[in-house]
Amino acid sequence: MNVEFIHALEQIEKEKGISKKVLIEAMQEALLSAYRKNFGNDENISVNIDSQTGRIRVYATKTVVKEVKNSATEVALEQAIKSDPSIVEGDLVQVESTPERFGRIAAQTAKQVVMQRIREAEKNLIFEEFYSKENDIVTGIIQHADKKNVIVDLGRIEGIMPASEQVPNEKYLFNKRMKFYVLEVKNQSKGPAILLSRSHPSLIKRLFELEVPEIFNGVVEIKSIAREAGSRTKMAVWSHDSNVDPVGACVGQRGIRVQNVVEELNDEKIDILKWSPNPAEYISNSLSPAEVIRVEIFEDEKAARVTVPDHQLSLAIGKEGQNARLAARLTGWKIDIKSESQMRKLLEQELFAGNLFKDPAETNEEPEDSEEYEATEDTEDVDADFEEEQEE
Structure with missing residues (x-):
């Protein structure tokens, strides 16, 4: 190796961010292994590369003796004092070999080591770049889709979106540009593995954070999100400034802000409602767009009984129970929805049975078509702990 090689290392340092010192140290270790493989392992040797000239020298550590019996480990005193007159018998000296x-x-x-280190450095740089984007949004281009996975071109690397993170009925066409939520970044031997999602509720959260300055600045806070990907999402928001309407801020003038998010999600419906530390008010809001007449709260069971007008019952429940199901997930409360007619029958039954003031959980008789929903394990709440809010 020569000065030109050292200059090449300096260029690699500038372009790839790999320290010249680190490269030289790695080459010295590799050359040491190569020496032992090709010339034996009897000597106690070291390899040195001059960082200015690129010259390589192999040094053997030997013991100074009067009479050499093993040339691999010993050097004659007569020879040693030629380079340093102060050397005495028994000293350890470095002899170029x-x-x-x-x-x-x-x-x-050297070539193999440099190439290997460049590959490792590039992998690490990519890992660090995408690790910083974990739980954030990236834009990618669909490269391939099969029954199990979707492969996404992210520029310097490909990401993978498994079937569990895909949106039902969403089409992943070749060369289509889309936004993805970065679920996880793993540093594997083959390189970083980027796990992507289109169905995660936090995709909604990050899209609104990018779209709504009031959320990005912390004035408006997203408290909770419940999502059935590809169909409908409910999002509860709260304003830390009484002069800022949290729902209006998210919707935007003429609905432009929410519409931008809806378009990115291929027309998924998004209900934006006001969060409240009052459970009854929050539950009432969560059943929007249905009108709510009354909400009864049963703290011990974390359950609520909601009364709606007869003509609003189907709207409150939603198609296949979706509206009520999302409301239960959003709030974290078990919600029992009844129409006014059902409530009248129930009250009559309780009155005659002497159970007017009993917990509904203790009442065995229920009107026909009673609808009850509760939060399931896949609830995705940003923050919906009523008890903590009330204590504050």
């Missing part, structure tokens, strides 16, 4: 044909081996080894 560079083989004549070591240059070719060194050149091959």
Whole structure:
């Protein structure tokens, strides 16, 4: 190796961010292994690469003796004092032992080491870049889709979106540009593995954070999100400034802000409602767009009984129970929805049975078509702990 090689290392340092010192140290270790493999392992040797000239020298550590019996580990005192008159018998000295044909081996080894380190450095840089984007949004281009996975081009690397993170009925066409939520970034031996999602509720959260300055600045806070990906989402928001309407801020003038998010999600319906530390008010809001007449709260069971007008019952429940189901997930409360007619029958039954003031959980008789919903384990709440809010 020569000065040109050192200049090449300096160029790699500038372009790839790999320290010249680190490269030289790695090459010295590799050359040491190469020496032992090709010339034996009897000597206590070290390899040095001059960081200015690129010259390679192999040094053997030997013991100074009067009479040499093992040339691999010993050097004659007469020879040693030529370089340093202060040396005495028994001292350990460095003796250059560079083989004549070591240059070719060194050149091959150095090239392999540099290429390996460049690959490792690039992998680490990509990992660090995407690790910082974990729980954030990235834009990618669909490269391939099958029954299990969707492969996404993210620029310097490909990401993978498994079937569990895909949206039902969403089409992932080749070359289509989309936004993805970065679920996880793993640093594997083959390189970083980027796990993506289109169905995660936090995709909604990040899209609104990017779209709504009031959320990005912390004036408006997203308290909870319940999502059935591809169909409908409910999002509860709260304003830390009484002069800012949290729902209006998210909707935007003429609905432009929410519409931008809806378009990115291929027309998924999004209900934006006001969060409240009052459970009854929050539950009432969560059943929007249905009108609510009354909400009865049963703290011990974390359950609520909601009364709606007869003509609003189907709207409150929603198609296949979706509206009520999302409301239960959003609030974290078990919600029992009844029409006014059902409530009248129930009250009559309780009155005649003497159970007017009993918990509904203790009442066995229920009117026909009573609808009850509760939060399930897949609820995705940003923050919906009523008890903590009330204590504050």
